[in-house]
Amino acid sequence: MSTLFSQIISRQIPANIVYEDELCLAFRDRHPQAPQHILLIPKKEITSLASVQKEDQLLLGHLMLKAAYIAEQEGFAQKGYRLVTNVGEHGCQTVPHIHFHILGGRFMDWPPG
Numbered sequence: 001m002s003t004l005f006s007q008i009i010s011r012q013i014p015a016n017i018v019y020e021d022e023l024c025l026a027f028r029d030r031h032p033q034a035p036q037h038i039l040l041i042p043k044k045e046i047t048s049l050a051s052v053q054k055e056d057q058l059l060l061g062h063l064m065l066k067a068a069y070i071a072e073q074e075g076f077a078q079k080g081y082r083l084v085t086n087v088g089e090h091g092c093q094t095v096p097h098i099h100f101h102i103l104g105g106r107f108m109d110w111p112p113g
């Protein structure tokens with residue numbers, strides 16, 4: 001399945017990349033919802049959090065560590081940030097490739113929805 005994110009991974013579509021390693025890629029969201037809005041995606045195609053398998057637990061841990069690293073690297077970790085993943089239609093997931101929104105640079109209201 002070719003998704004927007006798989007096309008970014010393969011460089012068919014340009015993105016403002018802020019981090020990349022052998023397992024994941026992070027880039028600035030084109031429609032930011034906060035002063036800092038970075039999308040973190042695994043290079044492995046996984047539809048959503050609802051479809052992860054036991055074999056994906058190390059990858060998910062890697063993504064969590066990288067989210068913290070990216071927030072630090074981008075300079076907004078100290079004041080705090082929000083890490084979000086949307087799952088399915090009611091969760092407003094628009095791309096069928098698991099991804100995490102790293103949002104920072106302002107106070108995050110609660111509740112979010």
